[in-house]
Amino acid sequence: MSTESITPALQLGVGDRLRLWWDALARPTQWLVGVPFIVLIALLPVIRPPVLTTVGTDFGGVLAQFGMYALLAIGLNVVVGQTGLLDLGYVGFYAIGAYTVGLLTSPDSPWNLTDDWLSRDWAWLFALPVAIAITAISGLLLGTPTLRLRGDYLAIVTLGFGEIVRLLADNLSNITGGGRGLSQIAYPVVGESASKPNGVFSAGNTSQPLNSGTWWFWLSIVLIIIVLLVVGNLERSRVGRAWVAIREDEDAAEIMGVPTFKFKLWAFLIGASIGGLSGALYAGQVQFVVPSTFNVINSMLFLCAVVLGGQGNKLGVILGAFIIVYLPNFFLGRTELFGIPINGNDIANYKYLFFGLALVVLMIFRPQGLIPARQKLLTYGRSIYVATRRAALALAATPAPAPAAAEPSDTTEGGAR
Amino acid sequence: MSAVMTVGTTLASGVISFDLGSLGRNFWALTIDGLTYGSIYALVAVGYTLVYGVLRLINFAHSEIFMLGMFGQYATLMLLGFTPSGNAYQEGTVMTVVYLLIAMIGGMIVAGGSAVGLERVAYRPLRKRGAPSLVFLITAIGASFIIQEFVHFVLPKLTGGKLGGVNAQQPIRLVEAQVQFSIFGADVTNVEIIIVLAAILLAVATERFISITKFGRGIRAVAQDPVTATLMGVSRERVIMLTFLIGGVLAGAAALLYTLRVPSGIIYSGGFILGIKAFSAAVLGGIGNLRGALLGGLLLGVMELYGQALFGTEWRDVVAFVVLILVLMIRPTGILGESLGRARA
Numbered sequence: 085m086s087t088e089s090i091t092p093a094l095q096l097g098v099g100d101r102l103r104l105w106w107d108a109l110a111r112p113t114q115w116l117v118g119v120p121f122i123v124l125i126a127l128l129p130v131i132r133p134p135v136l137t138t139v140g141t142d143f144g145g146v147l148a149q150f151g152m153y154a155l156l157a158i159g160l161n162v163v164v165g166q167t168g169l170l171d172l173g174y175v176g177f178y179a180i181g182a183y184t185v186g187l188l189t190s191p192d193s194p195w196n197l198t199d200d201w202l203s204r205d206w207a208w209l210f211a212l213p214v215a216i217a218i219t220a221i222s223g224l225l226l227g228t229p230t231l232r233l234r235g236d237y238l239a240i241v242t243l244g245f246g247e248i249v250r251l252l253a254d255n256l257s258n259i260t261g262g263g264r265g266l267s268q269i270a271y272p273v274v275g276e277s278a279s280k281p282n283g284v285f286s287a288g289n290t291s292q293p294l295n296s297g298t299w300w301f302w303l304s305i306v307l308i309i310i311v312l313l314v315v316g317n318l319e320r321s322r323v324g325r326a327w328v329a330i331r332e333d334e335d336a337a338e339i340m341g342v343p344t345f346k347f348k349l350w351a352f353l354i355g356a357s358i359g360g361l362s363g364a365l366y367a368g369q370v371q372f373v374v375p376s377t378f379n380v381i382n383s384m385l386f387l388c389a390v391v392l393g394g395q396g397n398k399l400g401v402i403l404g405a406f407i408i409v410y411l412p413n414f415f416l417g418r419t420e421l422f423g424i425p426i427n428g429n430d431i432a433n434y435k436y437l438f439f440g441l442a443l444v445v446l447m448i449f450r451p452q453g454l455i456p457a458r459q460k461l462l463t464y465g466r467s468i469y470v471a472t473r474r475a476a477l478a479l480a481a482t483p484a485p486a487p488a489a490a491e492p493s494d495t496t497e498g499g500a501r
Numbered sequence: 502m503s504a505v506m507t508v509g510t511t512l513a514s515g516v517i518s519f520d521l522g523s524l525g526r527n528f529w530a531l532t533i534d535g536l537t538y539g540s541i542y543a544l545v546a547v548g549y550t551l552v553y554g555v556l557r558l559i560n561f562a563h564s565e566i567f568m569l570g571m572f573g574q575y576a577t578l579m580l581l582g583f584t585p586s587g588n589a590y591q592e593g594t595v596m597t598v599v600y601l602l603i604a605m606i607g608g609m610i611v612a613g614g615s616a617v618g619l620e621r622v623a624y625r626p627l628r629k630r631g632a633p634s635l636v637f638l639i640t641a642i643g644a645s646f647i648i649q650e651f652v653h654f655v656l657p658k659l660t661g662g663k664l665g666g667v668n669a670q671q672p673i674r675l676v677e678a679q680v681q682f683s684i685f686g687a688d689v690t691n692v693e694i695i696i697v698l699a700a701i702l703l704a705v706a707t708e709r710f711i712s713i714t715k716f717g718r719g720i721r722a723v724a725q726d727p728v729t730a731t732l733m734g735v736s737r738e739r740v741i742m743l744t745f746l747i748g749g750v751l752a753g754a755a756a757l758l759y760t761l762r763v764p765s766g767i768i769y770s771g772g773f774i775l776g777i778k779a780f781s782a783a784v785l786g787g788i789g790n791l792r793g794a795l796l797g798g799l800l801l802g803v804m805e806l807y808g809q810a811l812f813g814t815e816w817r818d819v820v821a822f823v824v825l826i827l828v829l830m831i832r833p834t835g836i837l838g839e840s841l842g843r844a845r846a
Binding site: 251 | 557558559561626627634635636638639642643645647649651653654655773780781784813815816818819821822825826833
């Protein structure tokens with residue numbers, strides 16, 4: 085406290101300063117800074133930095149998985165972070181997306197379209213919008229009866245939904261292949277060459293460093309940017325304001341004339357379709373779906389990504405997804421780290437234990453997550469937000485003898501909602 | 502467009518078979534087995550219902566408390582000198598009952614203790630801060646991860662591989678299922694008699710405890726109106742602890758009964774589905790309502806087995822989820838309505 089009162093500017097903290105700096109930038113400047121950063125991340129599997137590169141599994145594959153989880157986290161964030169509806173069955177939408185692609189393009193499926201009129205080269209691209217549409221419809225079907233329920237009931241019902249989807253995939257064995265799953269699912273056939281007869285996206289493309297994982301990672305980055313633009317615009321629109329209102333106080337929102345049911349359904353539908361998109365990516369990448377991949381425990385993992393990163397903050401949830409996917413893989417197969425011998429496989433195995441601990445500890449000490457969401461003046465645009473925020477922070481920093489006012493302002497504002 | 506035609510034929514060829522005859526033939530056997538499972542669900546459901554009644558919180562980790570109870574009773578039996586073997590032990594009726602009681606108490610202590618511990622470590626800090634209910638739920642999910650993975654990975658290391666791990670425990674069979682008598686042509690085994698009798702005893706004891714004792718009155722008072730109850734001198738913290746304890750103890754008892762019926766069910770992931778079913782049972786009867794939980798458990802157990810007979814074994818778990826969703830859609834307050842506070846003394 086005493087050091088802070090000597091230099092009040094320090095009170096802002098690194099995160100706040102960075103955020104303020106970023107928010108104060110004009111849109112084109114943000115793109116100018118952002119694009120090289122994204123390119124740098126995209127080049128990670130090509131550069132393969134020495135320590136960061138995973139040992140036990142292929143780095144490109146890990147990053148591709150991160151891409152899919154990031155999409156899932158963004159989708160789940162719309163439901164949990166923006167609208168405040170706890171959805172524990174999100175894996176169900178992921179499964180529906182993956183199985184839609186599988187059912188439409190796998191030779192094992194009775195509904196395979198690729199054996200008569202659909203070319204295998206285009207099958208994945210054709211199945212992608214269908215998968216998104218079908219997951220959106222399933223979101224509507226689940227949401228219509230259940231979104232009238234109170235929050236904690238909703239959590240359990242969605243949990244049941246996720247489990248029902250898995251059980252359906254397991255039990256309807258003459259359609260979904262049951263426990264054997266569906267194999268040889270279509271993938272985009274692009275860039276065929278003599279060494280890669282099935283194109284760069286085929287699982288058979290194992291040439292380093294531009295293997296199929298890297299290509300799927302790049303595809304998912306493109307999709308993430310598109311989804312972020314869509315979701316970001318929605319957030320700044322009437323819909324987004326309605327979501328925040330519902331999250332903060334559903335009754336008050338209803339009284340103020342927000343059709344809460346309608347907007348909750350929208351959130352569910354948009355979240356579901358993003359989950360479906362991610363599932364379709366997954367099905368294309370591994371070309372194989374089995375029910376056990378879509379266990380309900382994965383839902384908890386997705387939720388963990390959202391909560392860990394910071395509910396309601398898109399960048400935060402992407403970071404959360406990265407932690408969830410990357411950390412276990414980082415330790416997998418590693419026997420030493422900076423010269424210290426470790427049993428990496430064990431650490432990777434314990435991932436649920438660590439994530440569980442992280443959830444409990446975070447909820448007690450930092451419920452807003454690693455990168456918390458800040459309340460913004462959604463109606464008036466960024467310039468007003470930056471001005472008010474700057475003023476508020478300056479106000480909090482100037483009266484040196486009363487730093488107590490500055491401390492809680494940070495927690496309440498970023499607060500647990 | 503052969504694809505469209507195959508859709509039709511696959512659907513017509515009977516994706517889900519519907520076997521009414523099987524239900525008719527085995528009606529009484531299914532009912533008896535259903536009541537057996539149902540009484541286990543009922544005991545676990547009480548844990549959900551009590552905590553919900555007092556705290557308006559779905560204790561998502563309760564299923565893991567039940568799972569710990571299974572391991573608790575198993576460890577107790579091992580301490581008593583039993584080793585897992587393929588054959589059932591022949592100890593004579595009296596000694597078997599004594600051993601079962603000791604095992605049950607072991608399970609109760611482990612489950613009750615961990616329920617109280619969970620409340621202390623995970624929920625109390627949140628309650629002190631007045632966190633929103635979403636935060637509680639997420640904590641509960643985290644706690645359930647921790648408990649599961651503890652049994653999955655850490656427990657085998659602590660016990661030298663005797664307990665926990667990836668595989669289910671080798672069963673210790675104290676009671677071999679033997680047909681005792683039959684009702685309407687349906688056989689009733691000794692295992693089923695033990696389970697139903699023990700469950701009824703425990704349920705009645707809990708009901709009486711909540712209805713007549715001072716502690717029970719405290720629980721009901723806090724459920725009805727926490728502020729007034731506190732003003733009247735009821736210690737809310739103590740009531741909450743007691744609630745978790747009762748729920749945990751009953752889950753521990755249910756754990757022993759469950760392992761009698763499903764000897765190979767002692768596994769780290771064994772609590773999850775049962776927990777959801779018990780929760781469904783609590784909602785079906787009216788969450789927050791003690792009698793509702795008991796009724797809901799029995800009903801769900803029976804419905805589940807009827808569903809199994811109608812659609813096939815693989816659909817059994819789906820029944821509970823569908824019932825849950827239907828109840829919440831049609832009558833969210835459950836059959837007997839939500840009221841722990843309004844239960845008459």
